[in-house]
Structure formats: C-alpha cells, structure tokens
Amino acid sequence: MIDHYVPAASTFAPHIDDLIILIGAVVGFWGLLAEVVFIGLILKFKAEPGVKSKYVSGELPKEKRWVSIPHYATLAFDLLILVMALRVWHEVKLEMPKPDETVRVIAQQWAWTFVHPGADGILDTSDDITTIDELHVVNDKTYQFELTSRDVLHSFSVPVFRLKQDAIPGRIIKGWFKPTMTGQFDIQCTEICGIGHGLMPARIVIETADQHANWVKANTALAAVAPAAPAPTPTPTGGMP
Amino acid sequence: MPRTSNFAPLIVTALAGLLAQGCVRPDGAHPTLPGQELFRACVACHGTEGQGTPSVAAPPIAGLPAWYVEAQLGKFRSGLRGYHPDDAEGLRMRPMSRQMMDEAEVKAVSEYVSTLALKPQAPTLTGGDAEKGKAAYGTCMACHGDKGQGNPALKAPPIAGQADWYLLAQLQKFKGGLRGTNPADVSGGQMRPMSLTLADEQAMKNVIAHIGTLPR
CATH class of the missing domain: 1.10.760.10 (Cytochrome c-like domain)
Structure with a gap:
C-alpha cells in the first residue's frame, strides 16, 4: 500500500510498511470509534427543554466500564504494537547480517561523501572510489555501512529503504541494508544541520552486478587521480543508538 | 454568527490553492528574480553587504567582477569546484549555489554582487x-x-x-x-x-x- 507512493527497495522495507499500517489501523480504528462515541454521547445528551442536567460521579460499575474497557484495550493493543515493533527493530537495528561489501558514508555540511570499496571489495585500499552525493550499490547484495559525521549531527535517510540513522561526530555507527530493486532514489539528511540542511540531497544508484562492475571500472582510474577521503578516525562503537 | 462563516474553510482552501499556484515555476516560464532579492540566499554567510564572515570561512565577495562571480557560481553548480571531500567550505558553497534556479539567476545575482562596495579587509596573517x-x-x-x-x-x-x-x-x-x-x-x-x-x-x-x- 505504502510502496504505491514510495517504492520499498530493501529487504526490511515491507516489514516497516506493515508495522506502519498496523499502527495506523489500530490507532485509526480506535480513534474513529472514540470520536463516534464522543459525538454520539454529545447528541444523545444534548440540552433538552425541561430536562435537568445530572451530575455523574463515574463510580458505578456500569459507568466505570466506559473507562476500564478502553483502558485494557489500549494496553492489549500497545502490547501488540510493541511486540511487532520489537521484531522489526531487531531485524533492522540489532541484527547485522554478514555483509557482501562495506561502504563508508560521511556526512558534512552540506554534502555526503561515499567511499566505495572498489574492485577488490575491501575498504581502505588504493582502489577505493570516493564520490560526493552519489552512492552506488548492487541489487541483492548485503551492505554494511559505516556512518560518521565530520561536523554536526546529520541523519542518513534512504526513504525507499525505510532507513534512517543519525550520524554523530566522533562516532562510527554501523548499519546494514540489502537492496531489492534497481533504480535511482533519493538520499536525504533528516536532522537539521544548519542553513543548508534542505539543500543536502544525494542519490543512491542501485545497479545490476554488471552495471556496477562497469561503473567501478570507469571510476577506478579517476579514484587513482583524486585522493580518497581520509578514513574517519573515531573509535568504532558497534551498534546503532 | 454571520452566514458567510460557513464558507470560511472553503475560502481559506481556495486562497491557499491560489498561493500555491503562485509558487509554481514551470520550466522556462518563471520571471528571473532581481539580483538584490536573490542575494538574500548569500547573506547568511557572506554578510548583508557581502563583507564576508571569517568565522565560517565565507570570503568577502562585495565588488568582485560579475564575470568572476558568475564563473565561480557556475563551477560550484556543475561540480567543478567544491567537489573534494576535504574541501569543507567548497562543499558548503556547492548546494548554496544551486539555490539559483538557472543561468539567468546566476547572472542577476553576480551582477548585483559586483555593484556592492568593496570592503577594506584588515590583515589577519x-x-x-x-x-x-x-x-x-x-x-x-x-x-x-x-x-x-x-x-x-x-x-x-x-x-x-x-x-x-x-x-x-x-x-x-x-x-x-x-x-x-x-x-x-x-x-x-x-x-x-x-x-x-x-x-x-x-x-x-x-x-x-x-x-x-x-x-x-
């Protein structure tokens, strides 16, 4: 349903969509029902000529039910949402599948630097390819990313992956994704990072293995000319906050 | 309450729609804003008079020739300048230059910058x-x-x-x-x-x- 508007291009994107729909359905149903009951009661007990108002203390069991039943329903549905959310959280944020490749994502005012591992598939070697505002990945490959910031707080957001992760200066935050379709999609910063925050878009290019190999080949020569971005120096901190 | 108030949401919606229409800039159909107005995009870093702000490494630009400002904006916009990961100031300027919607706006703001009075710079080195x-x-x-x-x-x-x-x-x-x-x-x-x-x-x-x- 959501992917009709924003494609779901990662393995975990459909699960996040399902969670959003579940929360929307639960909250929407009970929210609408509460409004219907509320408006119904207003209409039922509206002022009538000759009818005196009555003070209701809410102490009788039949009166308490109006509070206690929604209260227990809220707890039950909260528990449902919590269980479903933890399952998705565990998959996206706590699991770290063995990556096929690792890319480095460096945020700074107001640009994204991406360090690709090049033909050897290993970062911090001479064939690394550094790009500004353009990340190239292969469809159906598992990627680990090392995210850091050179200046202030940023947030690495890839809407089609349903991925969003804060970038914090002084920390290297690791995460993962596995694309499920080819194409070019938006990357954006989703943490106010200064006057140019709104002007900090980038693109992710998801390619087939052949397309990516051609891209690597074409850019390896350029990488040899332009010095690669220095590796972030802070101590790795493991999982995502 | 006056009867017209029932139409208030409708009127507000219609006005918002009209306002949104005013923001639409179909390709080639929008008027070029005056350079002075476009320059507002620059003042946060370069100062209201283009005097520059050393604390954010934004240089004085007042009085620079229009051809030079235009050329540099063109380079930032096309990625010929501000492309290196270690060029923090250039990378900040790169998206800013893209606030100019087209060549005409680049030209207009460049010409405005060239009309600003040159500001004397105190030595810092x-x-x-x-x-x-x-x-x-x-x-x-x-x-x-x-x-x-x-x-x-x-x-x-x-x-x-x-x-x-x-x-x-x-x-x-x-x-x-x-x-x-x-x-x-x-x-x-x-x-x-x-x-x-x-x-x-x-x-x-x-x-x-x-x-x-x-x-x-």
Missing part, C-alpha cells in the same frame, strides 16, 4: 615578508596583473584587497589538489601549477603579504 613575496609575485603577475587587478581575458580574478586568510586557504587548496584538479576546470587547472611554485606556507604568506600592499 602574521609572519609574511612582503619584500620576499614581491619576487614570488612575479609568477602571479602574468595573469593577475602587476597591481593584482585581475584580467578577465585570462579569467584571473582581482586579488588585491581580498582577505588574506581566504587567499591562503585557496592557495593551500590549489596546492593540495582540493581545487583545480578537475580536468574540465580549465582556469582552475591553470592556477594549480602556479600554486605549486610556492614551496610552503611561509612562501604563501610572503606573497600574500605583498598582495596586501597593492592598492585597490
């Missing part, structure tokens, strides 16, 4: 020897002129009167390959080997000290 720098300036003179007045024919901007910290930063960027290494950046490519003739930071400070003595 110490240790430069203007006498020694005078000899080294011979290399610069061929393009930038004996008085640092620049030469549009060679796409060399005026450097007399420019902030010394900015000149040092740019010389270091040229020399370090952060600027002028893109093969498509012809004038930047010409400047880079010139920067390599300056052996170290002291040599740069010397030549900048000499530039500081040139009138503008």
